[in-house]
Amino acid sequence: MGDEVQQIKEVVSYLTQAHAAGEALNIILSLSGSIETRAYFLETDLHREILRLLPDTKFTEKVLSIMINFSNDKDHLLKFCEQSVSLRIFNFLREHVKLDMGKDEVKANEVKENKDEKCYEISAPTTDFSPSNAIALAIMFYNNLTQIEEGRRNFLFSQDEKLKGFILQNLIGMAIFFEQHKSFDFIANVVANISADLEGRE
DSSP, X not given: OHHHHHHHHHHHHGGGSTTTHHHHHHHHXXXXXXXXXXXXXXXXXXXXXXXXXXXXXXXXXXXXXXXXXXXXXXXXXXXXXXXXXHHHHHXXXXXXXXXXXXXXXXXXXXXXXXXXXXXXEEEEOOSSOOHHHHHHHHHHHHHHHTTSHHHHHHHHTTTOTXXXXXXXXXXXXXXXXXXXXXXXXXXXXXXXHHTTSHHHHO
C-alpha cells in the first residue's frame, strides 16, 4: 500500500500547479469510483487542494464530481469538514445563483444513487462549465455531507449561534424562489437529512 499512497500523493501535488491541475483532476476522478482507491487519498492534502480549485470555473464541475464521490466515505467527509466545506460551498452558490437564471439549464451527468447510503456518485461529469449544473452538483454534495451527524453540524454551524442555520435558511429560500429550476431539486433531500436531528428541526 505504501507505493500506492506515494503515487497518489504525487498526483495530488500536481493540483497546486496551474499547468497540471486539470490532468490531475482527470486522474483523481477516474480513481474516485472505488472505495478501496479512495482510502489511499486519506493521507494526502486532497481535501484542502481540491477546495482551493472550486472557484475556478475551468475545474469547478470536475472538483464537485470528485467531492461527491469522495463524500460517500465518512472519513473523507470528516476531512472536508476540517476545511470548512459547508461555508465554501455556500460561497460558491452565492457567487453563481442569479435571479435571472433560466428555468432548465441543467446538463445531464451520469449520476448513480447508493440506495443503502442515500448518497450520490458521478461517473461522467459534463465538461463545459454550466452555472446551473454546478449548482446542482454543489447541492448534491450537501446531500451526501448531511448523511452523517458531523456533516449536519458542519452544515448548520452548530458551534456558532450567530451563523447557526443560515445556510439551510438560504437553501430553502432558493428552493422556493427557483421552484421550476431543476438545479435546486436536491434541496428537499438536504432538508430531510437535517431533520433527522432535533437541532435541525428546531
